[in-house]
Structure formats: C-alpha cells, structure tokens
Amino acid sequence: MAYPTSLDSFTTVVDNVTNVMATHVNEKNTPISTLQAKVGIDNSGVTTSIDYFLKNAGGTFKTHIHNGTDAAKVALANLSDTNVSSISDQQILRYDLATGKWKNYTLTLTFSNLSDVTISNPALREGIYYDTGDSKWKNGYANAVYAA
Numbered sequence: 001m002a003y004p005t006s007l008d009s010f011t012t013v014v015d016n017v018t019n020v021m022a023t024h025v026n027e028k029n030t031p032i033s034t035l036q037a038k039v040g041i042d043n044s045g046v047t048t049s050i051d052y053f054l055k056n057a058g059g060t061f062k063t064h065i066h067n068g069t070d071a072a073k074v075a076l077a078n079l080s081d082t083n084v085s086s087i088s089d090q091q092i093l094r095y096d097l098a099t100g101k102w103k104n105y106t107l108t109l110t111f112s113n114l115s116d117v118t119i120s121n122p123a124l125r126e127g128i129y130y131d132t133g134d135s136k137w138k139n140g141y142a143n144a145v146y147a148a
Contacts, residue, residue, distance in 0.1 A: 111137075 040049025077084050083101040094105040111117045117137040126139045
C-alpha cells in the first residue's frame with residue numbers, strides 16, 4: 001500500500017438527504033489504512049513507520065539521539081557563538097556585542113557599581129531609602145529618613 005502523494009477529497013454526506021452507499025464508507029478505508037500503516041501500531045517493528053522511527057531513531061532513519069551520553073558534542077565551549085575560558089564558580093554568560101559571542105563573566109554587585117545609589121559613611125543598623133529629590137538610593141537611620 002503506497003502512501004498518497006496528494007490529499008484525497010471525499011463526498012460529503014448529509015443526514016436525511018443523501019442515500020448512504022457503500023462507496024461513501026469504502027472511499028475512506030484506503031486513506032485510513034494507509035495512514036495507519038505509515039504511523040504504525042504501538043511498538044511497531046516496521047522500520048518505515050513513524051512509531052518505529054520515534055522509538056528507535058536509527059536503522060532506516062539515520063538521525064541523532066540526545067541521550068546524554070555524548071556530552072562533548074553539547075558542551076557550552078563547543079558552541080560557535082561562545083568564548084568560554086578560565087571558568088569558575090558563580091559566573092554568568094554575558095553577550096559581547098563587539099565579538100558577537102557569549103563570554104563567561106564574574107558579576108560583582110556592590111552598591112558602588114550602581115549609578116542610582118549614593119552611600120556615604122555607612123554605619124551599623126543603617127538602612128537604604130530612596131530620595132526623590134535627587135532620584136538616588138541613600139543610606140541612613142529610620143528616624144532620620146522619616147524626619148527628612
């Protein structure tokens with residue numbers, strides 16, 4: 001049974017109008033049977049069926065299976081748009097527009113690295129508050145904040 005190369009068209013049957021004839025039912029048998037043969041039954045042994053292909057992905061259908069045993073092929077360093085070197089804990093990937101590559105980067109976050117934070121003479125038990133006057137986060141004691 002050959003798989004069709006074009007879509008079939010079927011006769012539309014209308015209840016209480018069309019006399020249903022065997023041909024109406026039979027014209028659907030061939031495409032349905034062909035489709036079932038192509039898809040295959042569960043755990044199909046037919047190497048050309050889609051079921052067999054999805055479960056085996058080998059044999060007639062040569063393809064690649066990501067089964068986790070070939071880690072070297074999927075390693076980050078093997079991707080063409082990365083430049084990873086001297087890796088260490090707690091690094092992130094950061095895109096470098098100049099090179100068009102993702103690079104490993106050690107991100108250091110401190111208040112001094114932020115453009116909207118001004119910390120002056122930090123002291124024990126001070127908090128951080130937002131000063132709408134100059135649009136900056138600042139340090140200070142709670143009572144000093146509310147008094148401002």
